[in-house]
Amino acid sequence: MRSRREFLNTSMVLGASALIPNLFWQCEHSEALIIGHGDFKYKIDPQWGVLNASKTPVKDCHEMVQTKNGDLYLLTNHTQNNILVYTLDGKLKKSWGTQFPGAHGLTLFDENGTEVLWITDYERNQIFKTSLDGEILMTIDAPQDIDTYKDKKNFKPTETAIAPDGSIYIADGYGAQWITHFDSKGHLVNFFGGYGTGKDQFQNAHGICLDQRFGKTPTLLITAREQQAVKRFSLEGTHLNTISLPGANICRPVIHNDNCYFSVLKSSGVGNEDSGFVLIMNENDEVVSCPGATFTNTPNGEKQYHQSLRVFKYPHDVCIDKDENVYVPQWNSGNTYPIKLERV
Amino acid sequence: MKKVVLFIFLGFFCVACKQKSKYIHAGAVQLSTPSVNSSSIFATEKNYLEAPYLNPSHQLEIIHKESKTKKIYESQEKISLSQTGTYQIRSVASSFKASEPIELKVLPPGKKIAxxxxxxxxxxxxxxxxxxxxxxxxxxxxxxxxxxxxxxxxxxxxxxxxxxxxxxxxxxxxxxxxxxxxxxxxxxxxxxxxxxxxxxxxxxxxxxxxxxxxxxxxxxxxxxxxxxxxxxxxxxxxxxxxxxxxxxxxxxxxxxxxxxxx
Incomplete structure (x- = not known):
């Protein structure tokens, strides 16, 4: 007859053994999901940057930039704190800004060694240059030299790009779709684009950036989000070419090293509306990775990009840090903080 | 002694396996809802389901709600919609959560509108x-x-x-x-x-x-x-x-x- 101790020992061993397959299963399924393609693959860290929403809430997280010291500046249209400043490990360093209800575009510019921010506010119909601490240094209003903007409500700027000489290009993505060019003092120099389906026109000129890669003559990359394309212009406003990205409603171009990154707000070809993903193009304007998405070859030989995994919910921007990790702020995502994609 | 060693091993094993990764794993991610269509609104032998953008590595699970029949199809398979009623369709793939279903109604032919x-x-x-x-x-x-x-x-x-x-x-x-x-x-x-x-x-x-x-x-x-x-x-x-x-x-x-x- 077995003793009670022997019985318990045997039972515990058997019980523990019975757990093994389940634990193996858990292990297998706890492996981090890796998304993306080729050299651009990522693990997803959803907890990075999650803060106490009662103290530092967010509404739509629109854009994000990284300063020279590594801090990450997030722009939200929550007027309790329009700017949240994160350290790289996702901790809050400081916050500021209560005056930007339509905070949308955030551009970082190094002005003779001093970094400044450019914020567009489509509700106030203005753009603002601020210090990294939130002091407003300059304001640009709807340019009255353009008839459409006599009513300032037609000026709903979504993004800025700053040229090396400090002059400012503004994309009016939610307004009349003009790309306006101001000198560094805020005087209108030129305007081009406008609403339409022409090759040099826009339907939702949502994002703009300066492309200075490879020592070539600087050009402007401007997204036409509803047209699922990015259009290249000279700094004088001449249309140079259009890169079509069927299926992908791209928000703004973000150049990092040799590549151009985009958040894709949503994609066609999917049954759910929150169908966004991230898209990365190389120096030849070829898509090299689309984390969260895949593509289908269409009968006319084009690639149609579309979400395959519901990892993101309306991603609105990408910020790439010095270690090539990608931070993804999201619009209309239920007041969530940015998602971090850790490069593998 | 052997049993003690076994328990220690199992203990470490359990702790190691139960440690939650901070990263998202596949089982927590849902597939995107497929965009589906049919060649006709009406139930005929020549009415086929179209899911042009389905990821080739995903499958379609189709339930005909009225007859309660369920079948899994490979992405490239030709799927006939010959029965009237509502087809409930979702993407499935191992490891991932199935997509939200999308419904497609197939109707009996109507009277002719000139x-x-x-x-x-x-x-x-x-x-x-x-x-x-x-x-x-x-x-x-x-x-x-x-x-x-x-x-x-x-x-x-x-x-x-x-x-x-x-x-x-x-x-x-x-x-x-x-x-x-x-x-x-x-x-x-x-x-x-x-x-x-x-x-x-x-x-x-x-x-x-x-x-x-x-x-x-x-x-x-x-x-x-x-x-x-x-x-x-x-x-x-x-x-x-x-x-x-x-x-x-x-x-x-x-x-x-x-x-x-x-």
Whole structure:
């Protein structure tokens, strides 16, 4: 007859053994999901940057930039704190800004060694240059030299790009779709684009950036989000070419090293509306990775990009840090903080 | 002693395995809802399911709701929709959570409508396919950008002409539900029913389709008529977007695809 101790020992061993397959299963399924393609693959860290929403809430997280010291500046249209400043490990360093209800575009510019921010506010119909601490240094209003903007409500700027000489290009993505060019003092120099389906026109000129890669003559990359394309212009406003990205409603171009990154707000070809993903193009304007998405070859030989995994919910921007990790702020995502994609 | 060593090993094993990774794992991620369509609205042997953008590594699980039959299909397989009823379709793939289902209705063929004419001018912005899309027997793609829809956010008028007077039990109106694009089937509809002898009869309806603000689908709204008619004039006034919508107070967009009479 077995003793009670022997019985318990045997039972515990058997019980523990019975757990093994389940634990193996858990292990297998706890492996981090890796998304993306080729050299651009990522693990997803959803907890990075999650803060106490009662103290530092967010509404739509629109854009994000990284300063020279590594801090990450997030722009939200929550007027309790329009700017949240994160350290790289996702901790809050400081916050500021209560005056930007339509905070949308955030551009970082190094002005003779001093970094400044450019914020567009489509509700106030203005753009603002601020210090990294939130002091407003300059304001640009709807340019009255353009008839459409006599009513300032037609000026709903979504993004800025700053040229090396400090002059400012503004994309009016939610307004009349003009790309306006101001000198560094805020005087209108030129305007081009406008609403339409022409090759040099826009339907939702949502994002703009300066492309200075490879020592070539600087050009402007401007997204036409509803047209699922990015259009290249000279700094004088001449249309140079259009890169079509069927299926992908791209928000703004973000150049990092040799590549151009985009958040894709949503994609066609999917049954759910929150169908966004991230898209990365190389120096030849070829898509090299689309984390969260895949593509289908269409009968006319084009690639149609579309979400395959519901990892993101309306991603609105990408910020790439010095270690090539990608931070993804999201619009209309239920007041969530940015998602971090850790490069593998 | 051996047992003690075994327990220590198992203990470490359990702790190691139960440590939660900070990263998302596949089992926590849902597949995207497939965009599906059929070559016809009506149940026939030649009606095939189309899922042009399905990820080749994913499969389709299809449930015919009325018969409760379920089958899994590979992405490239030809899928016939020969039974009337509602097909519930979702993407599946091992490791991932299945997608949200999407429903596709396959209807019995209706009575012949000789012509559908969009009476209102100017034509609305979304009219790429013209008024012929309203009785071509095909489902429009779910995207409102496709040519298969006629969409307006202003009052518009249509006329349905039959080959002589016929009994009409009901009129089905195919609409798009896509609140995030402000396409929300809420409208006041007036039907002026014209008989062969010239008599006119007026009927009024209010339609409102509700659902998750982040979803989109093709919805059929039934108007019960139980009248004989030679011609039906439809007057549609889009209602304001409802209170819970960000665009509350402004007119909704009504997107029409198919008009079917029984």
């Amino acid at each position: 012509s559908v004419i969009w009476d209102s001018n100017p034509k609305p912005k979304y009219f790429k396919g013209g008024d012929k899309v309203l009785n071509d027997g095909k489902n429009a793609e779910i995207s409102f950008h496709s040519n298969g829809w006629a969409g307006s956010n202003e009052f518009f008028r249509l006329a349905l002409k039959m080959d002589g007077e016929m009994k009409i039990d009901s009129l089905l109106i195919g609409t798009l539900f896509n609140p995030s694009a402000w396409i929300y089937p809420t409208a006041s509809i007036k039907l002026i029913i014209e008989k062969a002898n010239g008599d006119l009869l007026e009927k009024k309806f209010e339609i409102k389709v509700a659902g998750d603000m982040n979803e989109q689908w093709h919805e059929y709204v039934t108007l019960n008529l139980n009248e004989s008619a030679e011609r039906i004039q439809m007057e549609i006034l889009p209602n304001e977007l409802p209170e819970q919508h960000p665009g509350a107070g402004t007119p909704s967009w009504i997107f029409l695809d198919e008009l079917i009479i029984y």
